[in-house]
Amino acid sequence: MSAEESFDIIIVGAGVIGVAAAYYLQKNSPEKKILLLDRMAMAGQANTAMSAAAVRNMFASSTNQMLTDTSIKYFEHVQNDIGYELLFEKTGYLWLLSETQFKHESVQNWMKRMKKSGIHHEVYDKKQLKEMIPGLNVDFSDDEEAELMNLQEADYGLFGGDCGVLDPTRLVEWYFEEFKKICDIKPRFNVNVESLLLEADPKLDLPGEPYVWQKKRVTGVKTKDGIIRADVVVLATGAWTNELLDPIGMDSRTKAKKRHIYVLHAEGKPGMEELLDTKGFSDMNTIPFTILPSAGVYFRPQVQERGFWIGCGDKVGRRYDYIQPPEYDNPESAYYENSVYPVLSKYFPGFEGARPVGSWAGGYSYSPDAIPFVYYDCGVLVLTGASGSGIMKADAMARIADALYRGEDEAELFGEKKIPAQTLSQKERKVEVESVVI
């Protein structure tokens, strides 16, 4: 590899957002030389693979609704029309909410906005919930432990039937294979981008450039094997974006935290099997992807594997840091035991005694408004801050990035939906704060 290789575009990160961006950029600029780089051995092996890989269009902000609804419809198109299996299963999403939560202004606004946007959802009351899910404990009156744990009763269920789960590896493969069909340049793996190359524009070839009075732009990336140059560097680096932007003095406005998934097997556990076989929500005849009323605990049914993935939306108490999956080999079993399991088994006693058979952790990239950033500045096209919903927004974010690259005022999302290309930028951001974050 020469120290002065040069491309039109370098894409850093072959997670789901990176491969989707690669695909749309190449598709709409077939003449451009695009190099896709990733530090892992394959596409989609870092934080994309660590995700709960659930997809929902049930957001409160119209921006997130549009990003996810169009992306999900595209995934359905790929699976149903093109016939490429993404293992997209419409289990639905079920928010369990206390009376106080349900009647809160933010939830009422959320439902109003979904109604306005035509996002399918249903409300179940406690009686209906109990009938549909006999294994759900809806009564914490006389339960001192539940009170001590600040657990709120499940009084309502807010259900969305157009939501579900998919296989992130299949989704990454879809974009990656389509990209490879139209790209002449072999993507490179096991390449770690150590830093971005920020240079004066124009360069004067004086020592110590760039000076403060020079225009500056990112002109490439540094790897241990040398510099690779490009007119535009695309950062699809999710939770480790700050590691590349901070050193050149650009503020991503995002922060990252570690998030866990624990795998439980249901076999031989009647309470868990009964849950897996819950009827009435969807054609899948299983319990939906379910968010408990308290502590941020949620689960994803694994219909084929007969089990569950359990996760938890960490808030205050979990440190922000730069996040790399390889550093996360420690699965923190105490976190399951002390924090997640007590909540889970209180709402669903069928989980009593369930211990993880596996677990992993990845990096979650927070934006302050829980809406992603997609913007072009100083030679860098940044896609980050998906706030736990990168998979379900990947298609829309990638199309917006492509529109920005081509200098378009509007991006066209799947289904011919239009969105101003600067909507997710830092400087001309025009979004509502998202209130429905997991």
Added chain:
Amino acid sequence: MSAEESFDIIIVGAGVIGVAAAYYLQKNSPEKKILLLDRMAMAGQANTAMSAAAVRNMFASSTNQMLTDTSIKYFEHVQNDIGYELLFEKTGYLWLLSETQFKHESVQNWMKRMKKSGIHHEVYDKKQLKEMIPGLNVDFSDDEEAELMNLQEADYGLFGGDCGVLDPTRLVEWYFEEFKKICDIKPRFNVNVESLLLEADPKLDLPGEPYVWQKKRVTGVKTKDGIIRADVVVLATGAWTNELLDPIGMDSRTKAKKRHIYVLHAEGKPGMEELLDTKGFSDMNTIPFTILPSAGVYFRPQVQERGFWIGCGDKVGRRYDYIQPPEYDNPESAYYENSVYPVLSKYFPGFEGARPVGSWAGGYSYSPDAIPFVYYDCGVLVLTGASGSGIMKADAMARIADALYRGEDEAELFGEKKIPAQTLSQKERKVEVESVVI
């Protein structure tokens, strides 16, 4: 020192914002036990002492106008009515602007908003500027170097006469001495707060607390000598706020960069002496605090010391990091030589050949909208992100923090100006983005 000392309030940081907060908190809650801590040997010795210590009310956002205008009027009150010398000198502020900059929407809006708010300012054209400041080079036509350096000509001067410079050490001493008069507890210096103590509320005394289902709050600070507890911890930690908030998973939404000041002596340099003796702007008979049209370079006249402080507003190219003044002993002489000096001497040839006789660097805390944050969350009262104007906003920020502490809906700033106490918060923030940042 006991490992279980306890106070009503601990204030971390005895910079100008910390001592001002200490003063108003104690004044309005005389019964509360307040402990002021600082890692340095004295108050105001960290980033406050590293500042250019200039004060202006010439902002574009009504919020910043109000924060600075009331603070400056308070400083005048202290100096003129109370008779406590702050060395506040109304040199004025002078923005040199190119025709393009002057006519730009953002500058026109800035002037309109200042007019509306009654903030005194004047516009000088090129001819007037040249008459008042013979040493100003207003003609770069035929100057290839200036073109190469992207330098824009000084076509207009935007001058504010109610702005000036003061002595940050005197200002810190004012608040600190007043605080000590009404506080029974001796402030402690040379105490480094290593981390914030985040605990479950209530505590169950189980191993590994706090768990995800527990309410959490900051209940104190950890130092090398042990834990000190308080009902409320006030962070007046400016550029190193992330070092304390990131580990407990709270996002300050600010980032910090290193900023330099270089000291030049004018004696024996006729061009610089002439500048120092500039008539017509103020009773001080000196050149105002002056911001050049390009590259962010500015200078502060030092009337008594017969010299200048030179600074530069770093943008892309200067890394974001956690900032501690002691780590900044390296003054980066190449930065002066290559970045600052070429710009300075191009606009003001009287600086030709001028070399620094001293220099220092400090941490500059950026907020995304260039408006400070003051908010209370989880037991922490945070004052940060002053974006280069902490000294000129200290009085207002401290009064807002005190109102939040007392649970007031409104804060009363100097001159009986009212502001909603949540204006600068994260959750109920209600501010315009500030466009006039140095």
